Amino acid sequence: MPAPKTDLELMRLQARNLFRFDRQGRLVSTNETPPFVAPRLFLGRTATGNVWYLRHDLPPGQARGLASLLEREPPLDEAEVEPDCLAEAIVILARGQPVTAIHRGPAFAFETAPVAGSSTRRLATGEATPFHPQLQEMGWTDPPGDSQQPFFVIEDHGEIVAICHSSRSSPDAAAAGVSTAPDYRQRGLARRVVASWAADVMAGGRSALYSTTWDNAASRAIAAGFRLRFFGEDCHIT
Structure with a gap:
């Protein structure tokens, strides 16, 4: 059984499981075979804090603007309510190229191991x-x-x-x-x-x-x- 983790620890684990990173901690690709290009921005919000990552090929000025914005994003307060920074982040990203996809959804973890399903x-x-x-x-x-x-x-x-x-x-x-x-x-x-x-x-x-x-x-x-x-x-x- 894995050791218990805080919400923030689980979100960091989630990000590292979803994506591959360069040595500077920037997003490179999805963590799958074959890999796909990573999103330009990942934001993981929890009730106790956030984690965020930017793709490695963002222009420096754009990356700085997004970093400043993401650092001000408050922790998750109410499920399903969009991040405060979402609209402005889309505007910043769209200055370089059109935003083509936005994904938002809940992240869960098993706390105890279930009994294996029958006939599997x-x-x-x-x-x-x-x-x-x-x-x-x-x-x-x-x-x-x-x-x-x-x-x-x-x-x-x-x-x-x-x-x-x-x-x-x-x-x-x-x-x-x-x-x-x-x-x-x-x-x-x-x-x-x-x-x-x-x-x-x-x-x-x-x-x-x-x-x-x-x-x-x-x-x-x-x-x-x-x-x-x-x-x-x-x-x-x-």
């Missing part, structure tokens, strides 16, 4: 098992890689119909990625694979993290069902 199976790295056609349409075609472990599935008639894997993984934490074939939703399958995934991650001494967007009701329902600890909000601007 851990898929080995490189193990080829057919995915349900609906999952294939969602992009699931290849066997799991090392970076996606642990990778738990539920099968029906020899096809994978529900998945929980490590969408991001680091020495101290892993983040859950969940996919269920549409025809198999509302059956509790997501909860079962998430439980097995989290139990495995925490048995290895790592923190099991779970994050989503504010408007993803299904994902937030899973978090509520496990009574996960809400530790803050992620905000990414690209």
Whole structure:
């Protein structure tokens, strides 16, 4: 089991699990295989303080303006209320190039390891098992890689119909990625694979993290069902 952490410690862990950084502590890419370009700004707010990072290639003047703005951002006071700095940060970033994406959502952590879900199976790295056609349409075609472990599935008639894997993984934490074939939703399958995934991650001494967007009701329902600890909000601007 991982050692207990404060909300701010969890948010720092979240950021280091989501992204890769240069030696100056600036964002370079997402922490996944293959990696994607990192957002230009990451702000993680908690009730006890904030963490923020800027991408390595921002112009110096823009970076200084954003740093000054972010240093004044108060801690999270009310969930779902946007950061005070959001509108001005968008204006500053738009001076260099258009803002193309804004992500905001809650970040959760498992405080205790759940009991592994019934009828789940851990898929080995490189193990080829057919995915349900609906999952294939969602992009699931290849066997799991090392970076996606642990990778738990539920099968029906020899096809994978529900998945929980490590969408991001680091020495101290892993983040859950969940996919269920549409025809198999509302059956509790997501909860079962998430439980097995989290139990495995925490048995290895790592923190099991779970994050989503504010408007993803299904994902937030899973978090509520496990009574996960809400530790803050992620905000990414690209």
